[in-house]
Amino acid sequence: MEPTTEHEAELLAADAIGDVIEHWGFRKALGRTWTVLYLHGDALAAADLGERLQMSAGAVSMTVTELQRWGVVRKVWIPGERRDFFEAETDFWKMISKVVQERERFLAVSVRERLGRAQAVLKRRGGGAAARARVERLGRLLNFSTMAETVIESFLASRRVDFGDFGNLLALGRQVTAAAAGKGRKG
Amino acid sequence: MEPTTEHEAELLAADAIGDVIEHWGFRKALGRTWTVLYLHGDALAAADLGERLQMSAGAVSMTVTELQRWGVVRKVWIPGERRDFFEAETDFWKMISKVVQERERFLAVSVRERLGRAQAVLKRRGGGAAARARVERLGRLLNFSTMAETVIESFLASRRVDFGDFGNLLALGRQVTAAAAGKGRKG
DNA sequence: CTAAATCTTCAGAATGTTTTGAAAGTTCAG
DNA sequence: CTGAACTTTCAAAACATTCTGAAGATTTAG
Numbered sequence: 001m002e003p004t005t006e007h008e009a010e011l012l013a014a015d016a017i018g019d020v021i022e023h024w025g026f027r028k029a030l031g032r033t034w035t036v037l038y039l040h041g042d043a044l045a046a047a048d049l050g051e052r053l054q055m056s057a058g059a060v061s062m063t064v065t066e067l068q069r070w071g072v073v074r075k076v077w078i079p080g081e082r083r084d085f086f087e088a089e090t091d092f093w094k095m096i097s098k099v100v101q102e103r104e105r106f107l108a109v110s111v112r113e114r115l116g117r118a119q120a121v122l123k124r125r126g127g128g129a130a131a132r133a134r135v136e137r138l139g140r141l142l143n144f145s146t147m148a149e150t151v152i153e154s155f156l157a158s159r160r161v162d163f164g165d166f167g168n169l170l171a172l173g174r175q176v177t178a179a180a181a182g183k184g185r186k187g
Numbered sequence: 188m189e190p191t192t193e194h195e196a197e198l199l200a201a202d203a204i205g206d207v208i209e210h211w212g213f214r215k216a217l218g219r220t221w222t223v224l225y226l227h228g229d230a231l232a233a234a235d236l237g238e239r240l241q242m243s244a245g246a247v248s249m250t251v252t253e254l255q256r257w258g259v260v261r262k263v264w265i266p267g268e269r270r271d272f273f274e275a276e277t278d279f280w281k282m283i284s285k286v287v288q289e290r291e292r293f294l295a296v297s298v299r300e301r302l303g304r305a306q307a308v309l310k311r312r313g314g315g316a317a318a319r320a321r322v323e324r325l326g327r328l329l330n331f332s333t334m335a336e337t338v339i340e341s342f343l344a345s346r347r348v349d350f351g352d353f354g355n356l357l358a359l360g361r362q363v364t365a366a367a368a369g370k371g372r373k374g
Numbered sequence: 375c376t377a378a379a380t381c382t383t384c385a386g387a388a389t390g391t392t393t394t395g396a397a398a399g400t401t402c403a404g
Numbered sequence: 405c406t407g408a409a410c411t412t413t414c415a416a417a418a419c420a421t422t423c424t425g426a427a428g429a430t431t432t433a434g
Contacts, residue, residue: 243425397412
């Protein structure tokens with residue numbers, strides 16, 4: 001069924017972004033809600049969101065709370081209005097940085113730490129050629145995850161400098177290139 | 188509880204990679220299984236995997252089948268052995284390319300297509316200033332997803348050229364930089 | 375061909391996640 | 405204050421995903 005009304009078009013876009021957000025490990029509802037707010041422009045009340053997206057009051061409440069925790073939606077106060085209104089953050093880079101900072105970075109660090117501990121155990125226990133080969137392979141995995149961390153750090157650093165438009169990506173390209181060149185061999 | 192035996196260390200590493208793989212939207216078991224094969228070096232039989240990871244025969248079968256579909260595990264035939272043995276692909280870049288190619292790329296294309304359709308509807312319906320602003324914002328989202336696609340294509344292209352070690356990353360840095368510079372403004 | 379070994383499949387169980395709906399909490403106008 | 409409007413919370417329901425275990429299919433040795 002092709003969308004024809006404005007509302008259907010809105011849902012089509014919201015669903016597409018919902019899929020992206022789900023792909024990144026969040027609830028679909030977060031992406032859909034952000035998109036509706038983003039497209040609408042003006043702030044919307046919780047009840048509006050619930051109606052547009054067919055969500056219960058409870059679901060809307062939890063969703064906007066989480067979106068605020070991630071800094072991608074703000075509560076705005078509208079004079080003379082008793083209800084809370086919400087509007088979307090519109091700076092994509094800001095949003096992505098935040099997520100990379102708090103999620104990807106955390107995972108990368110935790111993974112590197114665990115691989116490191118595992119390698120330490122294998123090293124300590126020694127063993128024959130097979131055991132040494134195992135330590136070596138774990139080392140490769142460790143190198144790889146260290147590199148992933150470097151890419152993430154480069155990205156975050158490029159954000160801090162804050163260029164306009166595509167500048168961030170340009171800076172990232174340069175920094176990753178430099179970091180990779182500096183770190184040297186093995187991957 | 189700190190790991191002390193070789194087996195515990197293996198599980199610690201397998202679990203760490205399992206988390207990464209889950210973060211990328213696959214089943215944890217895929218990451219764990221690949222890691223055990225990778226660390227072990229020599230091919231293992233399904234029953235070995237089941238014992239090491241405490242999985243039922245059914246789960247092992249489904250898991251190695253899926254890993255083979257993704258090209259990250261191979262079935263090897265061992266002369267004189269009746270059972271199937273499995274070994275891990277060891278080229279990380281090869282594995283990641285495959286996933287990016289089949290999953291990220293697919294999603295990026297599908298999202299861009301849907302956003303495009305949504306924008307077409309809004310454009311067709313016309314409307315006042317608010318409606319025009321909505322079309323414009325949807326355009327920004329569309330630009331952004333086009334850019335994401337470009338980054339993905341650059342990555343895949345850099346892989347095809349195939350440099351050693353960190354060369355891929357260097358090439359990616361250069362290509363993304365070039366692509367971003369070429370595409371121009373707005374992000 | 376037969377029987378043992380092995381692998382695959384899949385219905386149902388177990389587990390994990392998200393949403394609902396109602397109760398409790400908060401805020402504010404009157 | 406009090407009560408209406410609104411929001412938050414959370415237990416249970418709905419839903420989704422993953423795993424188990426056993427039946428059936430397949431392979432191979434004899």
